[in-house]
Amino acid sequence: MNCEALFGRLEIVDQTTSKTWQDLFPGLIVQPAMSLTNTVVTCRRCQARYSKKSVQLPSGTYYCPTCLLLGRVCSNEYLVSLPEKNHFTGPTELTWRGTLTPAQTEAAEMIKQIFKQHRQHLLWAVTGAGKTEMLFPGLFAALSQGKRVAIASPRIDVCLELLPRLQQAFAQTEIMLLYGDQPEPYHYTQFVLCTTHQLLRFYQAFDVLVIDEVDAFPFAQDQQLHFAVQQARKTISACLYLTATPGPALLQQVRKGVLGLSYLPRRYHGHPLALPHRHLALNWYKQLRKGRLPSVLNRLLKDKVQRQQSFLLFVPKIALLKPLAQLLSNNFANLKFTTVYAADPKRAEKVQAMRQEKLTALLTTTILERGVTFKNIEVIVLGSDDSVFTTSALVQMAGRVGRHRDYPTGRVDFICAGYSCAMKQATKQIKQINQKAGF
Amino acid sequence: MRCLLCQQSFIQSLTLADIIYFRVLTTSPICLNCHRKFLQIEPDLACSGCGRLQTRQGLCQDCLTWQKKYPQLLHNRALFTYNDAMQEFFKQYKTSGDYQLSNCFTSVLGQFLKKMPADDYVPIPTDTKSYQRRGFNPVCGIFGKVVPLYECLNKRELPVKQAHKNRSERLATAQPFQANMDKCRPLAGKQIILLDDVYTTGRTLFHARDCLLRAVPSLKITTVTLAR
Numbered sequence: 307m308n309c310e311a312l313f314g315r316l317e318i319v320d321q322t323t324s325k326t327w328q329d330l331f332p333g334l335i336v337q338p339a340m341s342l343t344n345t346v347v348t349c350r351r352c353q354a355r356y357s358k359k360s361v362q363l364p365s366g367t368y369y370c371p372t373c374l375l376l377g378r379v380c381s382n383e384y385l386v387s388l389p390e391k392n393h394f395t396g397p398t399e400l401t402w403r404g405t406l407t408p409a410q411t412e413a414a415e416m417i418k419q420i421f422k423q424h425r426q427h428l429l430w431a432v433t434g435a436g437k438t439e440m441l442f443p444g445l446f447a448a449l450s451q452g453k454r455v456a457i458a459s460p461r462i463d464v465c466l467e468l469l470p471r472l473q474q475a476f477a478q479t480e481i482m483l484l485y486g487d488q489p490e491p492y493h494y495t496q497f498v499l500c501t502t503h504q505l506l507r508f509y510q511a512f513d514v515l516v517i518d519e520v521d522a523f524p525f526a527q528d529q530q531l532h533f534a535v536q537q538a539r540k541t542i543s544a545c546l547y548l549t550a551t552p553g554p555a556l557l558q559q560v561r562k563g564v565l566g567l568s569y570l571p572r573r574y575h576g577h578p579l580a581l582p583h584r585h586l587a588l589n590w591y592k593q594l595r596k597g598r599l600p601s602v603l604n605r606l607l608k609d610k611v612q613r614q615q616s617f618l619l620f621v622p623k624i625a626l627l628k629p630l631a632q633l634l635s636n637n638f639a640n641l642k643f644t645t646v647y648a649a650d651p652k653r654a655e656k657v658q659a660m661r662q663e664k665l666t667a668l669l670t671t672t673i674l675e676r677g678v679t680f681k682n683i684e685v686i687v688l689g690s691d692d693s694v695f696t697t698s699a700l701v702q703m704a705g706r707v708g709r710h711r712d713y714p715t716g717r718v719d720f721i722c723a724g725y726s727c728a729m730k731q732a733t734k735q736i737k738q739i740n741q742k743a744g745f
Numbered sequence: 746m747r748c749l750l751c752q753q754s755f756i757q758s759l760t761l762a763d764i765i766y767f768r769v770l771t772t773s774p775i776c777l778n779c780h781r782k783f784l785q786i787e788p789d790l791a792c793s794g795c796g797r798l799q800t801r802q803g804l805c806q807d808c809l810t811w812q813k814k815y816p817q818l819l820h821n822r823a824l825f826t827y828n829d830a831m832q833e834f835f836k837q838y839k840t841s842g843d844y845q846l847s848n849c850f851t852s853v854l855g856q857f858l859k860k861m862p863a864d865d866y867v868p869i870p871t872d873t874k875s876y877q878r879r880g881f882n883p884v885c886g887i888f889g890k891v892v893p894l895y896e897c898l899n900k901r902e903l904p905v906k907q908a909h910k911n912r913s914e915r916l917a918t919a920q921p922f923q924a925n926m927d928k929c930r931p932l933a934g935k936q937i938i939l940l941d942d943v944y945t946t947g948r949t950l951f952h953a954r955d956c957l958l959r960a961v962p963s964l965k966i967t968t969v970t971l972a973r
Contacts, residue, residue: 363844363880371845378842380880 310494314390314454314511316351318377324384331388335509340368340381349379352506352530372530373506375486387509390540392452394496400446402439402475410440413570417444420566421453421514421544428520428560431570432579432739433550433676433705438468440570441516442475448544449479449496453513456498456538458505460525462486464518464677465499472499502531508538515539519676520547520556521698550705551698551735571743577714578745579736580707582687582700584720584729590688591723594626599633602721606686611638615716616666617684618674620703622692624648627669630688634669643667646674675702682713690720690729700732748776749846750834771852782830785853786823786973795944796823797973811947819954819966821944823973824850824857831972835943839883847886850971854891861969864935865895869942869953870922872902887971888940895937897928898953907949915946922953924960932961939968 309331318339319327328334341348348355349370361368368381379385406414413429420427421444431437441457448455457472459465462485469483476497484492484500484507492507502517502525517525517535525531539545547556547565559565573579587593590600599607610617621627627645634641642665646656653673659665661680668674672694685707690700700720707716720729747754755776763770773780786798794808795818808818825831838846858866868884876882885894900921907915939953950968957964 361845364882364885365876365880367880369842369844369880371843374837374841374843 308494309388310393311492312386312388313393313494314387314508315492315494316385316387316507316509318351318379318383319386320383324386327386334386334388336384336386338381339379339383339385340370342368342381347381349373350385351376351379353533354530376503376507385509390454390511392454392513393494394449394452394454396450396452396496397446397476397478398450399478400442400475401477402442404439406436406439407574407576409570409572410436410574413568414440414443416568417441417546418447420444420546421448424513424542424544425566426545426564427566427568428547428549428552428556429568429570430552431548431550432573432743433702434573434679434709435550435570436574437518437548437570438471445514445516446476448514449476452496454496454498454511455514455516456500456505456508456512457516457518458500458502458535459518459677460502460522460531461519461677462501463673464522465501467677468518469499472497502534505531505534505538510537510540512539512543514544514546516546516548518548520549521551521553522676526553526555526698549698551701553698569739569742571739573708573714575711575714577708578740578743580704580716580718581736581740582704582718582720582733584690584722584725584733586723586725587721588723590721594629594633597629597633599637600688600721603686603688604637606719606721607634607638607641610667610684611641614666615684616660616663616680616682617686618680618703618706619667619669620675620685620687620690620695621669621671622689622694624671626688627671631669634667641666643669645669647671648673672699672703674706675699676705678706679709680706681710682716683707683709684716684718686719686721688721689723691722691724691726693726695726695728697728697731697735700728701735704732704736746772746774746776748779749774749849750779750837751776753778773852774848779830782828783834784826784828786826788822791823793820794818795947795973796821796970797944798826807947811951815951819947819950819968821947821950821968821970821973822857822861823944823970824854825972827943827945827972831943835972838886839879839942842879842881844881844886847881847883848890850887851890854888854971858892858938858969861938861967863938863967865932865937866892866940867897867937867953867957868894868940869949870896870898870900872900872921874902884940884942887942894940895928895932897925897932898956899923899925907945912946915948918948918952920952920956921949922956924956926960929957929960932957932964934963936965936967939966941968941970942972944968944970944973 324336346355347358347368352373354372370379479497480495481497482495484504560567585602587600587602593600624647631645644656646653660668704718707718708714792799792805794804837843871882954966
């Protein structure tokens with residue numbers, strides 16, 4: 307065991323190993339993996355609480371089912387780590403060759419200050435504002451000072467898309483990508499890119515921690531992951547939350563004064579966000595069940611096919627994909643499209659085909675709501691009043707449109723059987739942001 | 746309820762019989778979607794030797810090979826086919842050590858074993874080291890809540906785990922079991938069922954049966970596994 311691999315990292319070991327490691331690595335922080343009371347066990351890694359009876363093994367020990375995928379924590383084991391020593395040399399040059407707009411430069415300068423002054427901050431930037439690029443100067447400054455840096459996102463797709471861009475910008479620094487089923491074992495690097503769950507494996511490791519897409523599932527709903535963030539950063543450290551659609555919990559923290567807030571309401575190409583058009587189709591679901599395309603949808607699709615416009619069609623349930631695909635292929639024989647959902651084995655290939663414009667349309671669930679960019683795209687949301695489409699999901703889906711410099715506008719259509727609160731709020735939020743940007 | 750396998754919340758729908766009859770309500774810990782992924786084996790379509798699902802009746806090719814070595818076959822009965830979903834289940838249950846999953850098949854196994862009465866049910870043991878690492882015996886976990894178990898076998902540690910071997914290596918495995926003589930004596934003349942989690946090649950179960958028969962020759966033994 308190399309001592310560097312323990313810097314700021316939590317490892318689970320049994321009693322004998324913890325004894326030998328204590329001799330081997332002076333300064334080792336050892337704590338029991340679970341704390342016990344008369345009736346309740348609490349996992350020290352993820353703070354999940356269980357009644358003793360429900361998680362007892364026949365051998366008499368207790369385990370934590372919540373963070374099982376990160377390696378099982380048992381009550382007879384110990385969590386050990388070494389304090390982060392920042393054994394890094396740091397890069398000397400930022401290998402990114404792009405340029406920032408004046409608004410981006412301003413935001414980038416602010417991010418640099420946040421990192422330097424170890425502040426907690428929320429950056430509310432519209433979809434397609436160029437958030438990643440704005441981070442580069444700040445990250446470079448932190449890295450060159452020998453600080454340890456992590457970017458975490460609840461979505462693995464976001465991480466995978468970020469990695470090549472970051473590698474290009476920081477060619478001198480090794481970036482460790484951590485996620486659930488990754489093949490490569492962990493080793494000590496200055497720059498870590500990971501899913502938010504992986505932060506549970508760190509203990510006071512990072513000087514700078516950036517959480518991308520804070521409002522995405524499962525981070526927003528999961529108390530455990532908020533704990534992970536606090537646990538993974540050093541006591542004196544900077545924490546930056548990035549989002550296009552902050553939820554009420556984050557905004558409350560802003561009001562309390564725990565978080566700083568700044569807006570970036572303008573997209574990098576300077577065009578406003580597309581405002582959704584709402585169409586009331588009271589019986590769209592019934593029509594679909596009877597094997598007919600809802601007339602509103604039919605009209606919209608005809609228009610898109612005529613203009614040869616590529617589009618995304620979002621549906622609330624996976625079960626709707628198949629009948630809808632059948633109807634589409636019957637009514638629009640020339641339309642090249644496919645369906646994609648979370649557990650689809652060919653998901654990555656299909657999205658790639660869409661990017662390369664081999665397909666004109668994708669029928670999908672909420673999985674493509676964020677983190678994906680298509681050059682020239684329009685959006686239809688069928689059943690936008692469904693409870694799976696939260697405010698942030700709707701804003702994100704609308705935000706897929708007009709992300710490219712050459713195609714900055716496009717239509718967004720919501721088809722619904724009634725106006726939901728989330729829909730109203732989403733429209734309001736988009737209007738507000740456009741207003742802030744001066745449109 | 747939250748499904749133990751996919752973590753989605755689900756509502757178990759009651760049948761009319763559930764409402765009318767005064768009986769204990771059997772709640773399933775896994776949702777219908779997950780349950781559908783497991784392929785239950787129809788007893789009529791199973792191989793009479795190993796219990797695998799096949800299209801014709803009679804013995805399968807593997808059992809014909811076994812028959813040359815053991816004229817008396819195991820007459821194994823398996824509940825499910827070992828498909829991707831089952832593999833995923835065992836990975837999480839045995840490799841990751843999620844003991845809560847042992848409840849997944851309790852009610853189905855209960856109905857299944859009710860049709861096969863026996864004097865005693867003997868689980869396949871694990872070796873001490875695996876037990877210490879996992880904290881439980883996977884076979885006892887699955888079957889322990891269904892029937893009373895009678896543990897009378899011991900297993901010595903294998904240098905390489907069965908799961909890490911290929912087929913021919915598995916078949917060449919030497920006898921890993923030892924019978925606990927004190928516990929075996931009362932079994933004389935009884936009808937018992939040997940229980941295991943998966944029947945892959947049949948090697949383990951044949952060894953276990955050999956071992957028990959050598960200790961108590963008058964035993965009548967059949968076997969039941971969760972998956973085949």
